[in-house]
Amino acid sequence: MLQADLLRGLAEDEAERVLALGNRLVLTAGAVLFQLGDTADCIYLVARGRLRLTLPIQVASREERVFVEERSAGQTVGWSGLIPPYRFTLTATAPLESAVIALGREALGRYFSEHPETGYKVTQNLASVIGQRLQIFQTMWLREIERMVELRCA
Amino acid sequence: MDMLLMGACLAMFGIAVACLAFGAATRDARQAQASAPAIEKELAKAAASPAHFFVNVPAPGIAARPRVPIEVLLLQLENHVRLEQAAAECFLEAPDAARLRSRTTSPLVNWSIN
Numbered sequence: 001m002l003q004a005d006l007l008r009g010l011a012e013d014e015a016e017r018v019l020a021l022g023n024r025l026v027l028t029a030g031a032v033l034f035q036l037g038d039t040a041d042c043i044y045l046v047a048r049g050r051l052r053l054t055l056p057i058q059v060a061s062r063e064e065r066v067f068v069e070e071r072s073a074g075q076t077v078g079w080s081g082l083i084p085p086y087r088f089t090l091t092a093t094a095p096l097e098s099a100v101i102a103l104g105r106e107a108l109g110r111y112f113s114e115h116p117e118t119g120y121k122v123t124q125n126l127a128s129v130i131g132q133r134l135q136i137f138q139t140m141w142l143r144e145i146e147r148m149v150e151l152r153c154a
Numbered sequence: 155m156d157m158l159l160m161g162a163c164l165a166m167f168g169i170a171v172a173c174l175a176f177g178a179a180t181r182d183a184r185q186a187q188a189s190a191p192a193i194e195k196e197l198a199k200a201a202a203s204p205a206h207f208f209v210n211v212p213a214p215g216i217a218a219r220p221r222v223p224i225e226v227l228l229l230q231l232e233n234h235v236r237l238e239q240a241a242a243e244c245f246l247e248a249p250d251a252a253r254l255r256s257r258t259t260s261p262l263v264n265w266s267i268n
């Protein structure tokens with residue numbers, strides 16, 4: 001867990017102190033960690049297993065969860081817990097028994113105000129996680145636009 | 155005597171005409187019976203076939219298209235998203251136009267694969 005993407009660049013003891021702020025949650029296969037629209041008070045680090053992130057879409061007048069991405073050990077899930085308006089924008093489900101470390105926003109805020117350097121590094125890592133996802137989805141969107149234009153011009 | 159012979163000749167002629175007529179009548183009925191199914195088949199074919207010589211291939215409407223079960227569609231979507239994410243990651247590692255337009259094997263974009 002010390003190698004988690006959110007803790008990159010932190011000294012080992014520093015990372016351990018941040019991890020100690022969290023609670024370990026074990027999710028059984030099929031358990032929902034959070035739902036789209038839920039209030040987001042925590043950010044999660046996947047300690048073991050996998051988390052599937054999905055969005056609901058209408059398929060044949062039925063609401064179905066469509067796969068958006070998957071997170072595995074060492075990756076961060078639920079950054080909406082640290083970014084206003086603190087609402088989850090996806091649903092997270094464990095497809096197999098998994099474990100996460102839930103880091104509460106208030107506990108992190110207090111710790112970061114006492115240790116601003118740690119707060120700065122974690123915030124940088126968080127920006128990197130969000131930026132990476134933004135770039136990937138921007139590229140996916142551009143590829144879809146390319147195909148649409150190709151189809152229209154064919 | 156002459157009158158008797160003439161009557162006999164006329165009677166024979168009448169019988170012959172009657173036989174011919176009977177034969178003709180029964181032959182028509184048999185032939186008609188034998189050819190009736192063939193004619194019906196031809197009539198059915200003619201009624202079914204279009205009034206022109208070229209073949210009309212009806213365009214499959216949305217209702218006529220084979221329906222993909224929802225579970226299959228969801229798996230296809232998941233596969234598509236995974237492939238597109240991988241393609242996007244490849245592009246972000248070394249951005250260039252060719253990588254942006256690279257094809258995947260996703261069945262949901264097969265319409266654009268030549």
